[in-house]
Amino acid sequence: MVPLDTTRLTAIGVPEDKAKHSDWDQISRSFSAVRGIGYVAWYPVASEAASLSNANSVAEAVGRWRHREIDGEMLVDFCSSVEQTQVALAQVSENIGGEFGEEGMPGNPWICATHRFVGLSVIVPLFVSAKYQVMENSYVTVAYRPDHRSGAENYALAAELAAPLVTEWFGTPRRKGEVTDLAEPDASAFESGTVLLDPLTSSDTRSYQLAAVHQLTHAALFSSQPWIYEGAAHFAQALEQEQLSNRQAALDFMGSHRAAIVDGEKAARTRPDREVAEALTKTSTEEFYRSKAMYVLWMLRDMVGDAALKRALASYQLSQDRDPSYVQHSIETQSKRDLQWFFDDWVYHDRGLADFRIDSVASRSADGASVLTVSVENLGDAGAEVPIVVKMARGETTSKLEVRARSKATVRITVADSPLSVTVNDGSVPESDLSNNTYKIQSQDTAR
Ligand SMILES: [Zn+2]
Incomplete structure (x- = not known):
């Protein structure tokens, strides 16, 4: 015993x-x-x-x-x-x-x-x-103790609600998720692949839905590469937040992982072999193969669009994943885009995170509209295609700009209303420093 x-x-x-x-x-x-x-x-x-x-x-x-x-x-x-x-x-x-x-x-x-x-x-x-007593539906088998029947029912329902999103992005789950009740009501939940151990005491279907979308993603996409296997499951959770609320909810969910990634990168910097050993394809740092990998998939989604990434993910075959560049080439085939630089910065090496700042903003009036010329600098060693958000008295507009590592890039944005501020990064790119991202437009920025 x-x-x-x-x-x-x-x-x-x-x-x-x-x-x-x-x-x-x-x-x-x-x-x-x-x-x-x-x-x-x-x-x-x-x-x-x-x-x-x-x-x-x-x-x-x-x-x-x-x-x-x-x-x-x-x-x-x-x-x-x-x-x-x-x-x-x-x-x-x-x-x-x-x-x-x-x-x-x-x-x-x-x-x-x-x-x-x-x-x-x-x-x-x-x-x-x-x-245990056991209940099951098309997606999960739940083993529960009799006094936790309602928690088990909540989870089974949550799995049914989560299944369509998983199927849409990763294909039909290939096996049922197994959920098992833990004896101690305050025990912390634990996941291992498609098995979830949980005290099944919650009445919150929404939090179970977040767990279920993760679990069912594992059931749909099996990879022996931790960054793909766990990255996809966390990415699915962010997608679900967006579906239940809006993009901002997904960015907030990912943002709750950001501090851990920043700390992980700080710790990794002390390792001389960090660029290779802490690459997503090699790392054993949980914050990287889970949280950073989630951001990487989200950034790829913003770059290539939902349809291309869905096709690439749904066609993932473990038997063909024999080379670290397999996923890159699959997304490139579906999107017709060259993603080598992105995978070099985020997947094949650990180059830390991006760090954007607005270098300058020039504004010019033309035919009642304002034309902004925004120059963005990336002080970090990882490049990204980053959203640029212009806030106006009424509403806002978002453009995208590719800013490579240690580089500057410029974008021209036309807005109908008078612009108040320009912010680089809506939170979809993990950055080491978010305090230098907003530029407030002063009247002297406007040339007439
Ligand atoms: Zn997982």
């Missing part, structure tokens, strides 16, 4: 009540939930030692293991007491052996089956075993 033990986290300074909620792996007679590498090594793992007192060293050691196992798979025989219903295993784990026999004590038999885990670079093999 593995009792609930929080000393692993309290040793590194996590407050005890918080530790209890995120470190909930346990084995007992009535409820067992055990996550694999990075949490509890319940299967053999050959990895160098890493100290938990150095969070980065653990993440890096786990990251190196995952990269090594990118094509790996694992076969595990699970035996569980028939009193318990074994429900959740992990993404792309499948029961390949069937039930191959009963063992255990007389009167308390076990049922055993062989399971296969693949996708070890993007999933954490885990198992949960408890007495």
Whole structure:
């Protein structure tokens, strides 16, 4: 029996009540939930030692293991007491052996089956075993405890609401998402591929919809590249915010990830091999392969348009993803655009973020309209096609401008009303410094 033990986290300074909620792996007679590498090594793992007192060293050691196992798979025989219903295993784990026999004590038999885990670079093999009731619809199977029936119903409904967006962008989900109830009501949720562990106590369908769109995206698009697999699932969440509200809601959702990316880039800068080791195609930094990758897909969407990116994502084939440039070439084929510079700055290297400032604004009146000449400088090492927003007394207008790394570019914008301010970047490009982005137009800027 593995009792609930929080000393692993309290040793590194996590407050005890918080530790209890995120470190909930346990084995007992009535409820067992055990996550694999990075949490509890319940299967053999050959990895160098890493100290938990150095969070980065653990993440890096786990990251190196995952990269090594990118094509790996694992076969595990699970035996569980028939009193318990074994429900959740992990993404792309499948029961390949069937039930191959009963063992255990007389009167308390076990049922055993062989399971296969693949996708070890993007999933954490885990198992949960408890007495559950199960409900399912076309998209998810939810295993819940009887007192959490309404939470389970809310999640099942949320999955139905989330499915059309996922299908539209990533194709039809290829398997059902599995949702499993956690014993502790305050336990923090955990995802591993298409498996979601959650206490199922929420009545908030909207927050479940955000979780479900992420989960179903994993079910529709499988990649062993973490930046594609997780980037797409987070990108889908931003798309959903836009669909439920508007573009600003999506930008706010992505903005809630920005500070973590900026901090991640600051930490990465201390590494001499950062440009290569922290590239999206290689990194084991979660903020990068999740949050930064989400922004990268959003920027690509703004550049090539929905239709081209949807075609590229829906046609993604793991079997053809044998070269880091596979996704680039697929989007280029669909959009007829050269994206080499963009992938060089954001995907194949870690060059930090963009940092725009308005260099100058000149305004000239012509036939009752104002013609603005806006010059933008990018002080960062990553270029982007960035929105330029002109605010007027009534309304605003948005143009786009490609500003490469360490460069300046100029755009001419005609507006009917008198302009008040010009802002570079509406929040869709991750920047290290957002404090220098707005230029207020003074009367002396206007030449007559
Ligand atoms: Zn995910």
